Amino acid sequence: MPKRSKKQIEAQQKVDRTTQYGPLDALELAVSSSYVKFDETVDVAVRLGVDPRHADQMVRGTVVLPNGLGKEVKVLVFAKGEKEKEALDAGADFIATDEVLEKIKDGWFGFDKAIATPDMMGAVGKLGRVLDQED
Amino acid sequence: MPNAKTGTVTFELAKAIEELKAGKIDFRVEKAGIVHVPVGKISFGAEKLAENVKAFLDKILALRPASSKGVYVKTITISSTMGPGIKVDPLLIK
Numbered sequence: 305m306p307k308r309s310k311k312q313i314e315a316q317q318k319v320d321r322t323t324q325y326g327p328l329d330a331l332e333l334a335v336s337s338s339y340v341k342f343d344e345t346v347d348v349a350v351r352l353g354v355d356p357r358h359a360d361q362m363v364r365g366t367v368v369l370p371n372g373l374g375k376e377v378k379v380l381v382f383a384k385g386e387k388e389k390e391a392l393d394a395g396a397d398f399i400a401t402d403e404v405l406e407k408i409k410d411g412w413f414g415f416d417k418a419i420a421t422p423d424m425m426g427a428v429g430k431l432g433r434v435l436d437q438e439d
Numbered sequence: 440m441p442n443a444k445t446g447t448v449t450f451e452l453a454k455a456i457e458e459l460k461a462g463k464i465d466f467r468v469e470k471a472g473i474v475h476v477p478v479g480k481i482s483f484g485a486e487k488l489a490e491n492v493k494a495f496l497d498k499i500l501a502l503r504p505a506s507s508k509g510v511y512v513k514t515i516t517i518s519s520t521m522g523p524g525i526k527v528d529p530l531l532i533k
Contacts, residue, residue, distance in 0.1 A: 316523045324528035327492055330517045331485040333525050344481045344519035346488055350474045350499060351513040360506045363474065364467040367498040369491040372462030374480035379459050387452055394453035395460055419447045419455045 311339040343374070380404070382420035382428050391419075400424075405431065464495075474499065481519055492517070 308316075315337040325333065331346070338344055354361040381391040382400040391399060398404060398415055408431055420428050447455060466476045478491040496515075503511050515527040 312521075319523045319525050321526070324526050324531075326531050327517075327527050328485055328489050330525045330527045331488045331492070334517055334519050334522055335481055335485050335488075337522055338481045338519055340521050344521060345477050346479055346481060346483075346517065346519050348476055348478050348492055348495060349516045349518075350496070351515075352468060352472050352474060352499070352507075353510045353513055354468060354472050354504060354507045356468045356470060356472055358506065361504045362468065363499070363502050363504065364465070365498055365502050366463055366465040367495055368458050369462040369464060369478065370494050371479060371483060371487040371491050373464065373477060374462075374483060377459050377462070379456050381452060381456070383452060391452045391456060394456040396452070396456055417447065417459050419452060419459070421452065422448055425448060 315339050345374075377417055378415040380415035380418045382418065382424040384424065387421050400427065466495075 318337045319333060334346055352363060354363055356362055378397040379395070380398040380400060381388070381396040383391050388399050396419075400408075400418075400420075405427065418428070447459075464476050464478075466474050468474050476495055478495060479488050483491075496512075499512070510529075512529040515529050516524045517527055518524040
């Protein structure tokens with residue numbers, strides 16, 4: 305049995321493992337039981353009654369959180385010409401120039417998300433394996 | 440990795456960038472049938488977090504595959520990075 309810290313035990317005691325809380329109560333509890341010196345990320349895990357081994361029961365999607373993630377997201381954009389300018393105007397952090405592509409191959413990952421225009425997917429494909437690991 | 444399924448291969452760059460910056464998350468059910476997502480930071484406070492959680496759960500419910508049988512949302516658990524897991528009643532989220 306690994307040793308648990310005093311603070312950890314204290315936090316655990318605030319939570320009744322057998323109760324199912326209301327959503328707001330649960331979040332209040334999470335906020336009030338936080339005992340560390342940094343701004344913790346709150347995660348949600350949902351167990352679904354699906355079997356993802358069946359292709360038709362795959363659940364995947366995206367959602368824009370109304371209050372954001374509380375984290376600055378660095379965006380890398382694969383685009384050229386006019387689209388490159390559009391991306392920069394919209395707040396892209398990096399444009400995938402040849403130089404940047406080289407850097408990524410060498411293991412640079414200063415961005416969180418990558419976006420591409422369809423005509424640039426060829427360039428993206430070359431980096432597919434490296435990029436997959438990251439986001 | 441840009442992927443058409445997550446909306447990151449598009450000509451509407453401005454919109455895509457804006458959404459990502461605003462806190463767009465993508466999720467995928469993993470092999471055991473569980474979906475994990477971050478929904479914000481402790482400093483947001485419970486109410487803002489609840490709004491994020493709700494947005495996410497609504498999406499999950501909307502994505503229910505027609506072929507899934509039985510109970511769709513079995514359990515919901517909320518936890519902070521180092522905090523204890525807190526169970527949420529799946530019947531209360533509808």
